[in-house]
Amino acid sequence: MLRDMEENGWVTSTWDAEETQGPPRRVYRLTALGDEMLSVCMLYLRQTREQIDDLMDAYSRHMKEGEGEHH
16 A cells, blocks of 8 residues: 555655664655545545544434333
8 A cells, every 4th residue: 555655746755774773664754645635535534534524423412312112
């Protein structure tokens, strides 16, 4: 997935051989475009969370108000 993100220009990567005790590791960093994409994703997540919260609130109200098998 990170390689796909790199192909899309959302991240860049470099090899870090100095700060590891083992073999070199690949380090990824967000680009400006990646930062924009992250902001858009966060907006969608917030909207989805609000919709889930609304559904859960409606369910709670429904359960408090009703009685019987099909309330």
